[in-house]
Amino acid sequence: MKNRLENKGFKLESIDWIHYGFKIRNSPLNLGSTHEYLQGLYYIQSVAPMLPSLILDPKPNDVVIDMCAAPGGKATHLAQIMNNQGNLILIERNIKRISALEINLRRMGISNSIVINEDAVNLSKMNLKANKILLDAPCTGEGLIRQDPSRKRSKTIKDIKKLSQIQKKLLNSGLASLNPGGQLLYSTCSIAPEENELVLDDVLKDNSEFSIVKMPGNYGIEGLTEFNGKTLREDIKFSQRLYPHLHNTIGFFISLIEKIK
Ligand SMILES: C[S@@+](CC[C@H](N)C(=O)[O-])C[C@H]1O[C@@H](n2cnc3c(N)ncnc32)[C@H](O)[C@@H]1O
Incomplete structure (x- = not known):
């Protein structure tokens, strides 16, 4: 190629x-x-969004769920890493975005996936369990301001608050669908702590069933363990933040959560 x-x-x-x-x-x-x-x-995408699938690193026989899949950048990458084998379950709530997802799957010859048009908040009620889950959550897209400065004004604190509620519901549902020993990768293209560390802290609290684990490489800087005078779970430092001015990527956040066996 x-x-x-x-x-x-x-x-x-x-x-x-x-x-x-x-x-x-x-x-x-x-x-x-x-x-x-x-x-x-x-597939055409920017650099940082290649990290979530790479770090989640599913194996060919895994059951993998992508909770927010369209238009399929990370889903097609997951399928590539799985060698087009195993089971890749792709959930997308917005029916208008499903055609783009299906076109990308067909164009790239992906045959190990099924697409479900559903609200992924309901995943935990779907009787599905997975070894690997990707939650590339809907977010304000603050990390895209360098490419699209209009986002500085188009999103407000109200949007951050609304999205962080949705992110928490999605994360709760994803964690409930993990097999013991399984991993969930949480990512956003936002650098707002309210959409990242505070979501993790609020959902995980002092739950010892899950831990945030170190990733196999250093791509950005550590996640915040303190914000606005609040001390957060210590293992949140294993999350990584990427910034345009430091890493020459879009602003991005990734965190790898493991369900303890
Ligand atoms: C950040 S984009 C995902 C990008 C995708 N992972 C990729 O790499 O191409 C978030 C997606 O989540 C979808 N979405 C938002 N809320 C959802 C929900 N509750 N359940 C499932 N999908 C949702 C949006 O329609 C959007 O397509």
């Missing part, structure tokens, strides 16, 4: 931590209309 794009004049730069991911430095054509794209040889 790399050679084919380079032969067409694209300039690809390697990314240290993912041997099959590249930054595009020069595009003579629209990257979304090449034969290679239409043949499903790659």
